[in-house]
Amino acid sequence: FIMMRKMRRKWWIAGLLQALAVWNIIEAQIRYTIPEELNEGTVVGNIAKDLDLKLSEVFERNLRIASESGKQYFGVDSAKGELVVSERIDRETLCSQSATCLLPLEAIVENPLQLYRVEIEIQDINDNSPVFQNKENILNIAESTAPGARFRLEAAQDPDVGSNSLRTYTLSKNEHFVLDIKTETDGMKVPELVLESSLDREKQPVHKLILTALDGGDPVRSGTTLIKIIVEDINDNEPQFELQTYKASVQESAAAGVTVVTIKATDLDEGINGEIQYYFGVHTPDQVKEVFSVNPDSGEITVIGKLDHEATSSYTFDVCAKDKGQPKLEGHSSVQVLVIDENDNPPEIILTSLPNPVPENASVGTVVALINVLDLDSGENGKVDLKIPPKFPFKLKPSFDNHYSLVTESVLDRESNPEYNIDITATDSGSPTLKTVKTINVKVLDVNDNAPVFSQPSYNVYIKENNVAGASLFSVAALDSDVDKNAMLTYSLVDSKVNQVPASSYFYINSENGTIYSMSSFDYEKLKILDVIVQAKDHGSPSLSSNATVHVFILDQNDNAPAVIYPSAVMGSASHQRMPRSAKAGHLVTKVTAVDADSGHNAWISYRLAEAVDASLFSVNLHTGEVRTxxxxxxxxxxxxxxLIEIKDNGEPVQSTTVTVDVLIEDGFHEPVSDYRKKSAEVSKKSGKITLYLIISLASVSLLCLMTFFILLVKCARGSRGSSSCCIRRSESGYKNPNRNLQIQLNTDGPIKYVEVLGGDMMSQSQSFGSYLSPMSEFSDFTLVKPSSTTDFTDTLNVLDASLPDSTWKFESQHRVPHWRRTGIYSLPLSQQYSDEGCREGRCSLCTGYSAVSSTGIRGFTVLK
Structure with missing residues (x-):
């Protein structure tokens, strides 16, 4: 009795240990069952609880799900430890029509790294309706066909399985046909049309029936196709195949032209009605026709395309034999071809987790990536070996079931190798062996040690004046040799001032792409150049920066119309001039003078006669504005x-203005002539002694002016140290105001002496004013002085300075013969004047073009008599 009790205790302990072992095995295999087409976020199960993990370990040990299929259908809710659906699952796409659909997953946790096998069983739902390949099918039936004849119809396809798959067919109501459903050996239900009563082509040549396929789901789904029956005549024996099903096999490496099987049919009819040709069935899928072909005369089925056991392991299709009678009759059979597997698929390397950048101070044994190897072949052809070259500081650590970990084997040095391209080689055991090489990139992290560098230290930008505020002007670019955040740049304007105004008031820069925008419109007449400092700063820690200078040049536009200086607006809307009726051709009536505030070509002025009472009497000089007969x-x-005289500039678009001149022709009016010697002869005949005194007076004035000119010329020559300068410097003239920019030109024309005043304020172009008077001029706008030396001439400038704007005074003395007239205001071409540039450089240089005339800042004129 005691021995029996001991034996029972041993049996009980052995049974308990065996039960515990079975319980551990069941715990290692976690399986969940879910229906297909679940919405994203649907909870499958509490995987953390099933893996015996605490909720805090889900996040700390980075619990995640990996799929061998490459698609992540599931994810882990780290807050609850639940396995949730992350992508809608279509069972038919995953498992086709297999009865059982299992989706293998891998649950991975770290610290320490562990891998669990998880299986998800996907249950089918009735989400697919039966579908016919063709919406319309045509049957040719002879009218002599006896009742009871059967005609095979197209079978519908339903991707669902089980009770949701195809169940039955129905046929629309008619007088001649009934439907019979035949079940094949593989379980497929094929509809057949059975002739119930004889056909009469003369009564009804065409019959149209609706075939409906129904599945077994709840609710029931259905699909339809149209059966179009054409009644034909006589040929009453159809071909008959020797076998109802032909079976064959072929190597997947079979070349094109290899014969797979030969089908054979016979026909009891004679003559043309007994001649048979072979074809694929009308419902044969295109993928079969791409791989096989049927010889219509011999019935040989040969390979024409590439076979792939892994894609399709077998083919099943219908064939038919048609005779040549009228109407044609046909017989049907099916062919099953098995594709034999060969080692034609190289191993596939799958990265379960992408390699993460590794700090250069990472410890030995740090996991860089998880790798899985798959081979679609079977048997020895599917066994794979994985290796990496020995030159890298990494190694492969095998896990289980073709799973590996890539870990560091030695200390890394980023300065020596910032990154590694590791070639992983997978080799199978087939014959011949196949291998796959995959390169993974492992980056070594570094610190922010490079400052941004601009493409050039400075940039030149050209902007037209009157630009639209907010327009894009220019883009600067800098590069940073670092990566990631250390290479991300932000552009900004350095807090500097332009003309005592912050640079941000003029410009704005896009912090992301370095594009500079204008914040205001610029005026060339006020501001010609600006310097802006741009800074590029990276996002590293600590951040580094560099600067570049942008020189902004304002370009002139033709935005100022010519302004009329003479005749002045204070004289009225029209200028009134007198001339004698005895005036000859070329007589100077008056001179129109205008100025343009623009510069360059935009300031070149031309004159033309727009309207006149008699256009044949007057002409206007294009460049000087002289009105002559x-x-x-x-x-x-x-x-x-x-x-009516029009004044235009040379800009684009052209700016213009007009001035009206009224000319009164008088019979008794006589104007002084331009030739002094001729005039003096006429006066001598009329006035005698008065003319003589006048000549003596004029000659004295001429002599005095010539002496003054030579004295100034000598001083100018000494001041320039032997150069050919025609300038009288401020230091030599004795003029005391250094803040003026006025030029005084002393001119002589026989008995007439005159001064030309050139000046302007700081913000405008230089102006030129010529003053010419005859001894008998009626105008008194000028101060007449009688200088006896250069000092007197300087005093004259001091008098003028009281009413002129602040600028730098400069004056020139030159000897030339102008074309003076009594009108008193006249501007000569600059080609007859010495330029201010020549004075600064200590020489005399000639300028081309025509002088710009403006009334800005001019308060009076001085004429030396």
Whole structure:
């Protein structure tokens, strides 16, 4: 009795140990069952609880799910430890029509790294309706066909399985046909049309029936196709195949032209009705026709495409034999071809987790990546060996079931190798062996040690004046040789001032792409150049930066119309001039003077006669604005002539203005002539002694002016140390105001002496004013002085300075013969004047173009008599 009790205790302990072992095995295999097409976020199960993990360990040990299929259908809710659906699952896509659909997963946790096998069973739902390949099928049936004849119809396809798969067919109501459903050896249900009563082609040549396929789901789903029956005549024996099903096999490496099987059919008819040709069935899928072909005469089925056991391991399709009678009759059979596997698939290397960048101070044994190896072949062809070259500081650590870990084997040095491209080689055991090489990139992290560098230290930007505020002007670019955040740059304007105004008031820069925008519109006449400092700063810690200078040049535009200086606006809307009726051709009537505030070509001014009472009498000089007679004045000419003169600049678009001149032709009016010697001869005949005194007086003034000119010329030559300068410097002239920019030119024309005043304020272009008077001028706008030396001439400048704007005074003395007229205001071409540049450089240089005339800042004129 005691021995029996001991034996029972041993049996009980052995049974308990065996039960515990079975319980551990069941715990290692976690399986969940879910229906397909679940919404994203649906909870599958509490995987943390099933893996015996605490909720805090889910996040700390980085619990995640990896799938061998490459798609992540599931994820882990780290807050709850639940396995949730992350992508809608289509069972038919994953498992086709297999009865059982299992999706293998891997649950991975770290610290320490562990791997668990998880299986998800996907249950089918009725989400697919039966589908016919063709929406319309045509049957040719002879009218002599006896009742009871059967016609095979297209079978519908339903991707669902089990009770949700295809169950039955129905046929629309008709007088001649009934439906019979035949079940094949593989379980597929094929509809057959059975002739119930004889057909009469003369009564009804065409019959249209609706075939409906129904599945076994709840609710039931269905699909339809149209059966179009064409009634034909006689040929009443159809071909018959020797076998109902032909079976064959072929190597997946079979070349094109290899014969797989030969089908054979016979026909009891004679003559043409007994001649048979072979074809694929009308519902044969395209993928079969891409791989096989049927010889219509011999019935040989041969390979024409590439076979792949892993893609399709077998093919099943229908064949038919048609005779040549009228109507044609056909017989049907099926062919099953098995594709034999060969080692034609190289191993596939799958990265379960992408390699993470490794700090250069990472310890030996740090896990860099998890790797899985798959081979679609089977048997020895599917066994794989994985290796990496020995030159890298890494090694492969095997786990289980073709799973490996890539870990560091030695200390890393980023300065020597910032990154590694590791070639992983997978080799199978087939014959011949196949291998796959995959390169993974492992980066070594570094610190922020490089400052941004601009493409150039400075940039030149050109902007037209009157630009639109907010327009894009220019883009600067800098590069940083670092990576990630250390290479991300932010552009900004350095807090500097332009003309005592912050640079941010003029410009704005896009902090991301370095594009500079204008914040305001610029005026070339006020501001010509600005310097802006741009800074590029990276996002490293600590951040580094560098600067570049942007030189912004304002370009002039033709935004100022010519302004009329003479005749002045204070004289009225029109200028009134007198001329004698005895005036000859070329007689100077008046001179129009204008100025343009722009510069360069935009300030070149031209004059033309726009309108006139008599256009044949007057002409206007294109460049000087002189109004002269084109012919002699006749008695028939009107005594009152009105001229409209248009003044245009050379800009784009052209700016213009007009001035009106009224000319009164008088019979008793005589103007002083331009030739002094001729005039003095006429006066001598009329006035005698008065003319003589006048000549003596004028000659004295001429002599005095010539002496003054030579004295100034000598001083100029000494001041320039032997150079050919025609300038009188401020230090030599004795003029005391250094803040003026005015040029005084002393000119002589026989008995007439005159001064030309050139000046302007700081913000405008230089102006030129010529003053010319005859001894008998009626105008008194000028101060007449009688200098006896250069000092007197300097005193004259001091008098003028009281009313002129602040600028730098400069004056020139030159000897030339102008074309003076009594009108008193005249501007000569600059080609006859010495430039201010020549004075600064200590030489005389000639300028081309025409002088710009402006009334800005001019308060008076001085004429030396």
């Amino acid at each position: 084109k012919r002699s004045v006749s008695e028939q000419d009107d005594s009152s002539q009105r001229l």
